[in-house]
Amino acid sequence: MKKPAAKRPTSSSPGKVREFPIALLGQKFMGKAHSNAWSQVARFFDLPLEPVMHTVAARDAAELTAFARRWGWRNACADWRQIAQLDEVRLVDIGTPNHLHKEQALCMLQAGKHVACEKPLAATLDEARVMHEAALAARRKGQQTFVWFNYRRVPAIGLAWRLLREGKLGRVRHVRAHYLQEWGGPQTPMSWRFEKKLAGSGAHGDLNAHIVDLARFLVGEEIECVHGAVARTFIQSRAAPAGTKSARKRCDVDDSLLFCASFEGGATASFEASRLAIGHQNDNSIEINAEHGSLRFGFEDMNLLWLADGDGRGKTDGFRRIMCTTAGQHPWVEAWWPSAHLLGYEHGFVNMAADMLRQLAGKKPEIPLPDFEDAYQTQRVLEAALQSARKGASVRLDQVR
Numbered sequence: 001m002k003k004p005a006a007k008r009p010t011s012s013s014p015g016k017v018r019e020f021p022i023a024l025l026g027q028k029f030m031g032k033a034h035s036n037a038w039s040q041v042a043r044f045f046d047l048p049l050e051p052v053m054h055t056v057a058a059r060d061a062a063e064l065t066a067f068a069r070r071w072g073w074r075n076a077c078a079d080w081r082q083i084a085q086l087d088e089v090r091l092v093d094i095g096t097p098n099h100l101h102k103e104q105a106l107c108m109l110q111a112g113k114h115v116a117c118e119k120p121l122a123a124t125l126d127e128a129r130v131m132h133e134a135a136l137a138a139r140r141k142g143q144q145t146f147v148w149f150n151y152r153r154v155p156a157i158g159l160a161w162r163l164l165r166e167g168k169l170g171r172v173r174h175v176r177a178h179y180l181q182e183w184g185g186p187q188t189p190m191s192w193r194f195e196k197k198l199a200g201s202g203a204h205g206d207l208n209a210h211i212v213d214l215a216r217f218l219v220g221e222e223i224e225c226v227h228g229a230v231a232r233t234f235i236q237s238r239a240a241p242a243g244t245k246s247a248r249k250r251c252d253v254d255d256s257l258l259f260c261a262s263f264e265g266g267a268t269a270s271f272e273a274s275r276l277a278i279g280h281q282n283d284n285s286i287e288i289n290a291e292h293g294s295l296r297f298g299f300e301d302m303n304l305l306w307l308a309d310g311d312g313r314g315k316t317d318g319f320r321r322i323m324c325t326t327a328g329q330h331p332w333v334e335a336w337w338p339s340a341h342l343l344g345y346e347h348g349f350v351n352m353a354a355d356m357l358r359q360l361a362g363k364k365p366e367i368p369l370p371d372f373e374d375a376y377q378t379q380r381v382l383e384a385a386l387q388s389a390r391k392g393a394s395v396r397l398d399q400v401r
Contacts, residue, residue, distance in 0.1 A: 020091065026095035030096075113143070115372075149210065160295045170292040189239045189240070208273040211284065217368075226385050227260050227388075228394065257273050384396075
């Protein structure tokens with residue numbers, strides 16, 4: 001195990017915040033996002049636990065030492081299994097490709113660690129089920145699990161959740177959600193995200209996972225049935241990565257997948273995911289229409305929540321713009337900048353790290369955190385949509401286990 005030049009952790013003094021050693025698996029996009037969260041969270045939030053960035057593990061050994069030094073990890077190793085043997089590490093954060101989640105999570109749960117895992121929970125429903133069952137067994141031993149559905153930690157979404165829980169908007173009748181991106185055109189080279197054996201699915205698992213989670217979370221009910229779905233792969237092959245033998249590689253995941261569904265309480269819902277929607281850079285949007293009003297959120301304007309409360313203003317009825325940047329009124333905002341100063345993508349990860357540390361210390365998070373059970377329910381919906389697209393038929397969730 002390589003050790004970048006840095007101070008070693010020290011024990012907490014009596015009466016001070018307890019140190020809480022964390023390890024990370026992965027050093028690419030999510031490795032950076034999670035590293036930034038762990039390095040920033042104690043600087044902005046007053047927490048009962050202080051995260052110690054103990055060890056990062058990744059397979060690209062040539063880049064690993066520099067990554068660890070840049071992001072503040074005290075140790076680095078190229079074999080993630082070594083982390084299971086580190087008794088001092090309490091939480092293992094999995095930021096690797098989907099097909100690795102199951103093996104890594106099971107290993108760390110077996111070693112007695114708390115586990116945080118990137119979404120989707122796994123590449124397949126079968127793998128997610130095994131992870132869920134292992135998490136239930138580990139829970140009986142006091143271990144906790146988390147899944148990085150980071151969009152739950154946007155203040156506007158936190159406010160929407162609170163408004164719906166207060167019941168002022170009444171019963172939810174209709175949900176419209178889409179997650180559209182443009183980066184997946186034919187010029188994009190091959191990566192693990194376009195291979196079914198590594199990713200499980202394409203835009204569906206990557207993007208629909210987020211909006212299914214948001215819909216379940218905000219509505220507060222489970223999806224009962226997927227009534228129909230359509231999946232398309234428009235880019236059949238892509239340029240192979242440099243250093244590989246073939247010039248091109250076949251793509252076998254969806255570029256887009258759309259489906260309609262209904263919730264247990266009767267609300268209807270539509271979900272759309274695409275990586276080929278030109279003009280949409282990171283358009284994660286959801287609208288909820290209820291008896292007495294509607295809510296609308298779009299991540300490309302992430303500090304805003306739109307509310308139509310149907311209060312009878314007549315000719316001025318309609319959506320009004322709420323800037324969710326007021327300390328004391330909107331969740332997590334008081335930890336950051338003075339009111340009205342905007343937050344960005346990275347803040348959702350930091351807010352989630354703060355809530356994980358609170359919950360691990362026995363405190364309440366700002367709003368509920370997703371765990372392996374929660375993510376398994378989302379994975380069931382994703383699987384039902386895949387089955388519906390293959391069969392051209394409705395799929396009830398009680399048939400998907």
